[in-house]
Amino acid sequence: MMRICPSLETADSSESQSFLKVDSRKKQLTLYDPASSPHSSSAHRRSATVAVPKIFAFDAVFTQDASQAEVCSGTVAEVIQSVVNGADGCIFCFGQVKLGKTYTMIGKDSSTQSLGIVPCAISWLFKLITERKEKTGTRFSVRVSAVEIFGKDEELKDLLSEVSTGSLQEGQSPGIHLREDPICGTQLQNQSELRAPTAEKAALFLDAAIAARSTSRPDVEEEERRNSHMLFTLHIYQYRMEKSGKGGMSGGRSRLHLIDLGSCEKVLSKSRDGGGGLCLSLNALGNVIMALANGAKHVPYRESKLTMLLRESLGNINCRTTMIAHISDSPANYADSLTTIQLASRIHRMRKKKSKVR
Numbered sequence: 001m002m003r004i005c006p007s008l009e010t011a012d013s014s015e016s017q018s019f020l021k022v023d024s025r026k027k028q029l030t031l032y033d034p035a036s037s038p039h040s041s042s043a044h045r046r047s048a049t050v051a052v053p054k055i056f057a058f059d060a061v062f063t064q065d066a067s068q069a070e071v072c073s074g075t076v077a078e079v080i081q082s083v084v085n086g087a088d089g090c091i092f093c094f095g096q097v098k099l100g101k102t103y104t105m106i107g108k109d110s111s112t113q114s115l116g117i118v119p120c121a122i123s124w125l126f127k128l129i130t131e132r133k134e135k136t137g138t139r140f141s142v143r144v145s146a147v148e149i150f151g152k153d154e155e156l157k158d159l160l161s162e163v164s165t166g167s168l169q170e171g172q173s174p175g176i177h178l179r180e181d182p183i184c185g186t187q188l189q190n191q192s193e194l195r196a197p198t199a200e201k202a203a204l205f206l207d208a209a210i211a212a213r214s215t216s217r218p219d220v221e222e223e224e225r226r227n228s229h230m231l232f233t234l235h236i237y238q239y240r241m242e243k244s245g246k247g248g249m250s251g252g253r254s255r256l257h258l259i260d261l262g263s264c265e266k267v268l269s270k271s272r273d274g275g276g277g278l279c280l281s282l283n284a285l286g287n288v289i290m291a292l293a294n295g296a297k298h299v300p301y302r303e304s305k306l307t308m309l310l311r312e313s314l315g316n317i318n319c320r321t322t323m324i325a326h327i328s329d330s331p332a333n334y335a336d337s338l339t340t341i342q343l344a345s346r347i348h349r350m351r352k353k354k355s356k357v358r
């Protein structure tokens with residue numbers, strides 16, 4: 001899926017039409033190279049090699065005018081359905097810096113119209129659970145966990161440890177860590193998993209997780225913000241009586257992973273040393289996501305906590321993954337937008353292939 005975001009740099013909206021055309025009905029984007037676009041000056045066009053416009057199709061394209069409610073209803077319904085049916089699901093945003101990825105995932109709590117995907121998913125999940133309970137008699141139990149990876153050194157933090165233990169001081173936490181298991185794959189260990197019997201309780205835990213996140217600190221630096229990733233997971237356990245009437249129970253667990261992925265990019269003025277650190281470029285992050293969504297055992301990049309966390313959430317081949325790629329229509333962002341669109345298009349094609357196989 002694609003969300004086109006208002007660019008912070010573009011004041012002139014006529015210029016913004018220069019490389020992107022949206023056909024919302026067909027869910028298609030047509031991309032013109034800014035140098036050869038029909039809107040660019042003829043002198044500019046003459047000097048450039050004329051590139052053929054590229055057409056990309058998606059499950060949904062949200063323009064700048066799309067409301068949060070439209071984005072939420074267009075993204076969460078299918079994933080929630082499959083999670084309640086017992087499969088894992090994952091929703092996350094991908095894209096360049098400051099394009100509104102956190103806004104899409106979390107939103108603002110100033111009004112219900114500006115709530116993002118995570119609060120919306122909580123409310124839809126509990127609604128569907130209630131319906132399913134009434135219809136089938138299945139028993140459900142929901143638990144919530146929230147972790148953050150932040151900073152250049154990729155610190156891993158349990159965002160709900162204080163809520164779970166009341167007044168636990170930092171340093172006393174049970175020691176959350178990521179473990180690579182040769183059979184089960186990557187696993188997060190020792191994170192708090194709190195029972196949420198109602199949507200209100202789950203929303204309360206979400207608020208607590210956001211408040212504990214490093215980006216909520218007033219003195220947070222821009223680079224830290226870009227390298228803060230939050231994984232909020234709803235664990236759904238369900239049990240039902242066997243139809244055989246012998247009194248047996250069956251059931252299982254599915255998980256809904258909601259990731260607020262930072263943009264990872266380094267602040268250029270601060271990276272003159274050329275050192276890459278653990279930051280991934282947009283391109284590298286895209287390749288990691290593509291490899292994991294494809295079920296690859298190894299990522300085409302140095303393994304890090306972020307790549308492990310991504311493997312934990314979208315590395316399961318049966319996971320119903322929805323990525324909302326964020327692009328800006330400012331010609332200055334053409335190269336990054338092209339990278340993002342190409343990745344989103346490859347994931348879209350892969351998903352189509354997968355659903356045909358099923």
Ligand SMILES: Nc1ncnc2c1ncn2[C@@H]1O[C@H](COP(=O)(O)OP(=O)(O)OP(=O)(O)O)[C@@H](O)[C@H]1O
Nearest residue numbers: 096097098099100101102103104225226261262263
């Ligand atoms: N569609 C929108 N409507 C209103 N405000 C928005 C919208 N998109 C983004 N914003 C605002 O723009 C600012 C930057 O957005 P946000 O922090 O969500 O970007 P980001 O892509 O998550 O940034 P980062 O690169 O740091 O991860 C925020 O103040 C956010 O509230």
